[in-house]
Amino acid sequence: MKIRIGIMGYGNLGRGIECALKQNEDMELVAVFTRRDPKTVNILTSGVKVYSAEDVEKHKDEIDVMILCGGSATDLPVQTPKLAEMFNVIDSFDTHAKIPEHFDNVNAASEKSGKISVISVGWDPGMFSLNRLYGNAILPNGKDYTFWGKGVSQGHSDAVRRVNGVLDAKQYTIPVDEALSKVRSGENPELTTRQKHIRECFVVAAEDADKCAIENEIKNMPNYFADYDTIVHFITAEEMKKNHSGIPHGGFVIRSGKTGFNNENTHIIEYSLKLDSNPEFTSSVLVAYARAAYKLNKEGQKGCKTVFDIAPAYLSPKSPAQLRKELL
Amino acid sequence: MKIRIGIMGYGNLGRGIECALKQNEDMELVAVFTRRDPKTVNILTSGVKVYSAEDVEKHKDEIDVMILCGGSATDLPVQTPKLAEMFNVIDSFDTHAKIPEHFDNVNAASEKSGKISVISVGWDPGMFSLNRLYGNAILPNGKDYTFWGKGVSQGHSDAVRRVNGVLDAKQYTIPVDEALSKVRSGENPELTTRQKHIRECFVVAAEDADKCAIENEIKNMPNYFADYDTIVHFITAEEMKKNHSGIPHGGFVIRSGKTGFNNENTHIIEYSLKLDSNPEFTSSVLVAYARAAYKLNKEGQKGCKTVFDIAPAYLSPKSPAQLRKELL
Numbered sequence: 205m206k207i208r209i210g211i212m213g214y215g216n217l218g219r220g221i222e223c224a225l226k227q228n229e230d231m232e233l234v235a236v237f238t239r240r241d242p243k244t245v246n247i248l249t250s251g252v253k254v255y256s257a258e259d260v261e262k263h264k265d266e267i268d269v270m271i272l273c274g275g276s277a278t279d280l281p282v283q284t285p286k287l288a289e290m291f292n293v294i295d296s297f298d299t300h301a302k303i304p305e306h307f308d309n310v311n312a313a314s315e316k317s318g319k320i321s322v323i324s325v326g327w328d329p330g331m332f333s334l335n336r337l338y339g340n341a342i343l344p345n346g347k348d349y350t351f352w353g354k355g356v357s358q359g360h361s362d363a364v365r366r367v368n369g370v371l372d373a374k375q376y377t378i379p380v381d382e383a384l385s386k387v388r389s390g391e392n393p394e395l396t397t398r399q400k401h402i403r404e405c406f407v408v409a410a411e412d413a414d415k416c417a418i419e420n421e422i423k424n425m426p427n428y429f430a431d432y433d434t435i436v437h438f439i440t441a442e443e444m445k446k447n448h449s450g451i452p453h454g455g456f457v458i459r460s461g462k463t464g465f466n467n468e469n470t471h472i473i474e475y476s477l478k479l480d481s482n483p484e485f486t487s488s489v490l491v492a493y494a495r496a497a498y499k500l501n502k503e504g505q506k507g508c509k510t511v512f513d514i515a516p517a518y519l520s521p522k523s524p525a526q527l528r529k530e531l532l
Numbered sequence: 533m534k535i536r537i538g539i540m541g542y543g544n545l546g547r548g549i550e551c552a553l554k555q556n557e558d559m560e561l562v563a564v565f566t567r568r569d570p571k572t573v574n575i576l577t578s579g580v581k582v583y584s585a586e587d588v589e590k591h592k593d594e595i596d597v598m599i600l601c602g603g604s605a606t607d608l609p610v611q612t613p614k615l616a617e618m619f620n621v622i623d624s625f626d627t628h629a630k631i632p633e634h635f636d637n638v639n640a641a642s643e644k645s646g647k648i649s650v651i652s653v654g655w656d657p658g659m660f661s662l663n664r665l666y667g668n669a670i671l672p673n674g675k676d677y678t679f680w681g682k683g684v685s686q687g688h689s690d691a692v693r694r695v696n697g698v699l700d701a702k703q704y705t706i707p708v709d710e711a712l713s714k715v716r717s718g719e720n721p722e723l724t725t726r727q728k729h730i731r732e733c734f735v736v737a738a739e740d741a742d743k744c745a746i747e748n749e750i751k752n753m754p755n756y757f758a759d760y761d762t763i764v765h766f767i768t769a770e771e772m773k774k775n776h777s778g779i780p781h782g783g784f785v786i787r788s789g790k791t792g793f794n795n796e797n798t799h800i801i802e803y804s805l806k807l808d809s810n811p812e813f814t815s816s817v818l819v820a821y822a823r824a825a826y827k828l829n830k831e832g833q834k835g836c837k838t839v840f841d842i843a844p845a846y847l848s849p850k851s852p853a854q855l856r857k858e859l860l
Binding site: 220222223224226227228248300303304307324329331333334336337338340341342343344345388463464465468469470471472473474475476477478479480481484485487488489492495510511512513514515516517519520524525527528529531532 | 548550551552554555556576628631632635652657659661662663664665666668669670671672673716791792793797798799800801802803804805806807808809812813815816817820823838839840841842843844845847848852853855856857859860
């Protein structure tokens, strides 16, 4: 029998989950839930039903793990604890500062229902967090560096779109090569915000817009751009569609540390991602942890977990003996 | 109270453990055991006793975790199961083909004693295995690549030293740049042994030796060199000492995979290590897993584990709440 998966919310992430499930033979998509009118939502997989989010409780016994594909700002803080009262749940909550609070809320719900929840799954938080933890534990006398990009930042793209006279915009976060090289050399530099990342914007402006004013407003926008070296390009709507439709991302987690009785030896651990599609990769991580949630709950475990609390073997469809033989 | 660590075997690895313990404030070295005459073994840490390996049982109650620093060929297959009857133990058993058998032997002993054992800890097997597992689970439609180097291969250096007329030798394994680039491009190439790694040997020959014959014998040595492009340099004993005394190593684990409803997107996950000292880095991994073994046994768990079976949080001295706040 396959692990029965439900998807809550059908945007880029929900569609990514649907695609990832196709590649995992021990799992199957059984239902998609949406806040829109279900009749207006067309999904890729034939034969799978789309239901209203309001009716989710009726499907309690048909779903082993519910994967939540809402946003961290307003959806997940409400949805995850609520659905944890009925289902094993996974989310990709990524507001780093609010993780402890979200954990407590979701944990209380899962403890009550006797189900498993896994929060903040994806690549950052997620795989990048894991690499920070492993790096810290192995090289305690060292320093962490996280770089993001080259990739599209949704939040920064949105911020540019709100500027007067801007019709469309896409912002790429790009790690500075020189900073990466310094870190990789093991010299443990102190790096400012400006030294770590460049921000590059592609902007479609209204015909009568003052491009100079737009560029100025972007470059001086506090929090988003003022602390960075920012490049602004004006392009046509056609160029935007042709060259900037993808949602690539990626980045680097580097731990640089010393060992030896007198700290005489240097070691560099580097983990990097180069992703054609940010939501599809995030979805792939979520699906692997959905398998883990299912197995943990089958063992009788309950409560909220993060990637830190789950032994890697739970992510795989293979048995522990197979894993030791084939991958160790 | 600190976690009390014993070291069994005081070579490069044992010395590495001693250095790593200095950096972990929640742990302390309490004893070193050796098969040599303890009076002839001088360790770096003052105040710590060196005992005969034969007397290890007498110290059963003074040690929370014993870290085994013997070799995989003949030491560990005997030592680990034997010591698992008395202690929580960690080893770095690295004969990949014999891991399942070693696991069964050690597991039986630990189950009997009610202790925890963790085998095959280090970077390969170890951190590289973890990255193969995570990569496989996240991108099931993909391909794994492991490259080693640039670094010193002990086994290959030993093989060269056994050639007639060779006084000393050091062999470096070097990944081929072109192969790495192909893999990173996402084209999932099929690579032969020769296409993946180069072998470079530095040899000190006896004065009257036939260098041409030595070079020929090395390059055609079956299993070790015949399947590779091998470069042989003859150097003086002084050059050997000056330029080749270190034991650097490292390598790359790359998972390249596709996602999307029609496999239209490519993702590259890359984990790499650049290590000044192979034994000191291996030791640092062993020490982090010694902490995990201690915590697991405190919880009442027993039996043999590998890096696949241990949740990452166990490696850290920080609490789960701290980890969520600081590293997630």
